[in-house]
Amino acid sequence: MDRFIVSARKYRPQNFSTVVGQEHITTTLKNAIRNNQLAHAFLFCGPRGVGKTTCARILAKTINCESISKAGEACNKCQSCVSFNDGASLNIHELDAASNNSVDDIRSLVEQVRFAPQAGKYKVYIIDEVHMLTSSAFNAFLKTLEEPPAYAIFILATTEKHKILPTILSRCQIFDFKRITTNDTVIHLQEICNKEEISAEKPALQVIAQKSEGCLRDALSILDKIVSFSNGELSYQNTLEHLNILDADYYFQLIHHMLEQDLAGMLLLYDDINRKGFEGDLVLNGFSEFIRNLLVSTDEKVASLLEVVDSFKDKYVATAKRLTVPYMISALNVLNDTEINYKSTRNKRLHVEMALIKLCYLQQALELTMNEPGIVKKKQLDSVTPLAFRNLPVVEARKTPTRNDQNTENRLPAFERQPANNPGEAKLLIETTSEKEVLVPTTEPVENNSVQSEPITDSLESKDTGPVKTKAGSARLGALNKIRQKYSNNNAAGTGTAAKLLTADELQSAWDTFTQKLKEHKNPADKSFERAGLMVMDNNLFEIITGNNLEQKFIEQQRIPLCEHLQTWFNNKALTYHLVVREKHVSAEQVNIPLNAREQFQKLIEQYPLVKELKDRLRLELDY
Numbered sequence: 001m002d003r004f005i006v007s008a009r010k011y012r013p014q015n016f017s018t019v020v021g022q023e024h025i026t027t028t029l030k031n032a033i034r035n036n037q038l039a040h041a042f043l044f045c046g047p048r049g050v051g052k053t054t055c056a057r058i059l060a061k062t063i064n065c066e067s068i069s070k071a072g073e074a075c076n077k078c079q080s081c082v083s084f085n086d087g088a089s090l091n092i093h094e095l096d097a098a099s100n101n102s103v104d105d106i107r108s109l110v111e112q113v114r115f116a117p118q119a120g121k122y123k124v125y126i127i128d129e130v131h132m133l134t135s136s137a138f139n140a141f142l143k144t145l146e147e148p149p150a151y152a153i154f155i156l157a158t159t160e161k162h163k164i165l166p167t168i169l170s171r172c173q174i175f176d177f178k179r180i181t182t183n184d185t186v187i188h189l190q191e192i193c194n195k196e197e198i199s200a201e202k203p204a205l206q207v208i209a210q211k212s213e214g215c216l217r218d219a220l221s222i223l224d225k226i227v228s229f230s231n232g233e234l235s236y237q238n239t240l241e242h243l244n245i246l247d248a249d250y251y252f253q254l255i256h257h258m259l260e261q262d263l264a265g266m267l268l269l270y271d272d273i274n275r276k277g278f279e280g281d282l283v284l285n286g287f288s289e290f291i292r293n294l295l296v297s298t299d300e301k302v303a304s305l306l307e308v309v310d311s312f313k314d315k316y317v318a319t320a321k322r323l324t325v326p327y328m329i330s331a332l333n334v335l336n337d338t339e340i341n342y343k344s345t346r347n348k349r350l351h352v353e354m355a356l357i358k359l360c361y362l363q364q365a366l367e368l369t370m371n372e373p374g375i376v377k378k379k380q381l382d383s384v385t386p387l388a389f390r391n392l393p394v395v396e397a398r399k400t401p402t403r404n405d406q407n408t409e410n411r412l413p414a415f416e417r418q419p420a421n422n423p424g425e426a427k428l429l430i431e432t433t434s435e436k437e438v439l440v441p442t443t444e445p446v447e448n449n450s451v452q453s454e455p456i457t458d459s460l461e462s463k464d465t466g467p468v469k470t471k472a473g474s475a476r477l478g479a480l481n482k483i484r485q486k487y488s489n490n491n492a493a494g495t496g497t498a499a500k501l502l503t504a505d506e507l508q509s510a511w512d513t514f515t516q517k518l519k520e521h522k523n524p525a526d527k528s529f530e531r532a533g534l535m536v537m538d539n540n541l542f543e544i545i546t547g548n549n550l551e552q553k554f555i556e557q558q559r560i561p562l563c564e565h566l567q568t569w570f571n572n573k574a575l576t577y578h579l580v581v582r583e584k585h586v587s588a589e590q591v592n593i594p595l596n597a598r599e600q601f602q603k604l605i606e607q608y609p610l611v612k613e614l615k616d617r618l619r620l621e622l623d624y
Contacts, residue, residue, distance in 0.1 A: 007220040011192055014085070015073045016058055019051050020188045020216055021180040028175070029059055030072030038063065039173040041145055041154040043130075045161040046177025049217030053128055055177075056155040060084070060092045060124035063153070080120050091120045098129040106137045110144045113152050122153050130156040131163040138165050145171050179214025182206065182307050188216065189223055193234070198227055200234035203309040207239050210307055236309075246278055248312055251290040254356075255319060258331075263360045270356060280352040284339040288332060294320045295328045327366060334358050499572040502539050510569040514562060528554035540574045545582055552581050597622075 013019045016026040025044075032038050042059070044052040062068060066078035074081050083089045095109060109125065117123045127133075133141070145154060145168065156172060158164060186205045193200040208226070212219035222243070223234075230238040240247055250273060257266040273283060296306045297313075297320035308316060338355035345351040500506060511534060518526040532555060533545035546552045555562075556579060567575050595603065601622065605612040615622070 007192055007224055008217045011195075011220070013051070013054055013058065014076060016055075016062070017071075017073060019055060019058070021184040022051050022055065022177055025051075025055060025175050025177060029055070029062075033059075033062055033068065033072045034070070038153065040148050040152070041172040042156065043161070043164075043169065043172035043174045044155065044157045044177060045174065046159070047179055047214060048159055049212075049215035050177045050180055051216070052157040052159075052177055053126070055175075056126045056157055057084075057092075059155065060122075060126065060153075061089075063122050063124070064089075064091055064120040091117045091122065092124050092126065094126045094128065096129065097127050098132045101133045101137055103134070103136045103140050106133070106140045110141070113144060113148060116149070116151055122151050124153045124155060126155045126157065128157045129159070130168075131158045131160045135165070138168055142167055142171070180212075180216045180219075181214070182209040185209035185212060185214075185216060185219050189219060192220070192223070196227075198232055198234055201236050203236040203311055204234050204239040206309050207236070207243065207245065211243055211245070244278070244282070246273065246283065246286050248290065248308070251287055252315065252319060254287065255290075255294075255323075258359050259322060259363065261360055261364065263357060266356050266360055267353060270353065274349065280348045281339060281342050283352065284335055284342065284355070288335045288339065291328050291331050291335070294323060295325065295332075298323075298325060298328075324366075327363060330362055330366065331359055334362070500570040502536055502542065502570060502572070502575065504534065504536050506570070507534055507536060507542060507566075510566055513569075514565045517565075518558070523558075525554035525558055529558075537578075540572065541576060541578070543578045543580050545580050547582070549581060552579055555579060 016030055019026050042056075044056060046052055058074070061081055061084045062072070062074040064080045064084070065074040066080055067075045069075065076082075076085065080089065080091075084092060093109075093112065095105070113123070113125070115123075148154065154172075156164075156168075161169070161174075186202070186209050189205045189208065190200070190202075192198075193205075204226075208219055208222050211222060226234055226239055226242050229242050239245075250269065253269055254266060257263075257269065270283070274280075293306055293308055293316055296302050297316045306313065306316065334355055338351065342348060342351060511529070511532075515526055515529040518529060528546065528551040531547060531551060535543040535545065537543055544555060546555060563576070566577075567573050
């Protein structure tokens, strides 16, 4: 039984012409060999599996070939080429910098450079994964890399060029390798299948090329696995099953359900996908890539970016014509947000289903925001209709008496102000920082011609003109006066007894009773109530004076039970209060600040001078 060799090693290129997808590199190297313009140091950088180490080995074999062809290729027949192919060449040294990255490894390499080759022209040193070298190893390698012997050539290979020191980069001739295109990968895989007599469908090879993402080594590894899985029959369905890839037909069905707004069909289809073992993040990622391909299919200029199976290209183009660009962009945003938050959610299936529900009704949401010129962020109204306002009477301001005046009427808060002598007269209280003004209506209404308002069904009684009649001719009380009359009746006859007069002694008694209740319930606000000061302002208003904001917050937390207690105590539903904070300024003389050690000693020697004399005689040093 012959020993099995993987395709990545068995079909490794042996000359520049067999290198896949790197023509810009191989052409340059062949021209340099033919014109005898070889640099002393090369740096091959690029993604994994694109041929960096392979090109380094081919270059090393070619420059030592005894009969180089006119095209700059090795003959593979001379003693040097045969020994290289057999792995017995003494002129080529490979160093894996991932495991030999110390200064000692580089020093031993530098010592080998001093010896000239026994056969051939050049000694080639290939250092793979050179970015893994330490800074000390790089520094030890600098002088040799800059001025090596004429027979020494260094080829450095790396996947991460940004990790290499700039001093190394400046001493090398840099070659950037690119990813292998899907078309080149498919052609190479087809050649290998023909040599191995493998029956392979082209769509299956295209799926493998897309899955490898430009890495030819990965593509060959996937090919070996699927050939073993399918026993030499490489079909499209076997490839999808082995690579755990969801068929594009499912995505076409999802798009169809989205356009038809068939939520039931979409959820049933996702349930079928979930039963097949596909995780939600895989579905979200694949659906995002599918919509991206649809977006690319809308414009012929970017049709080259569409990397899908050939048999599906026409279907992509036909489906893209049914969709709009805003719709596809919005769908991509929904899928992107869902995929970002997928790992942090608990119910992952529900998370994906919520995204599908949004996509199902996405078209309807876009239609609501779609305008003729384009898309707008807010819905615009077809027409603007004026609002109907009531014709309110003009009010004029007059000052109320000050607080010190004994003949003033009882003051109330703005929202509880009782009517004046005439029950039909409406008052509005405006509070300012300096004085208070009461606005009373006049008998002349306001003429408003800009907006036509509807007739008012309720009336606002005036002192002079009497009630205003409605269309039906019946006089009704205004809505505001109805509330005031009802509120006044509740205050007057809420319990059937007269309201108590608000005095300082009676207020203090009610306050102490409420404070005692707080103590019984072990409420932390009781201390704040004990420290608070009270001041009667009028029959329905008093002030609570606190010393700081903390006490104010404690009292404010008990506002509802306090109001209920006081209104019940005084039998006055109109009773209210203002909460005022007046911080107490404590003088510095009243605060006893403890003395420190130095101050205590100074005070001691002032009272007993002999203590200082004793300290000086004994030459004591005090530790304050």
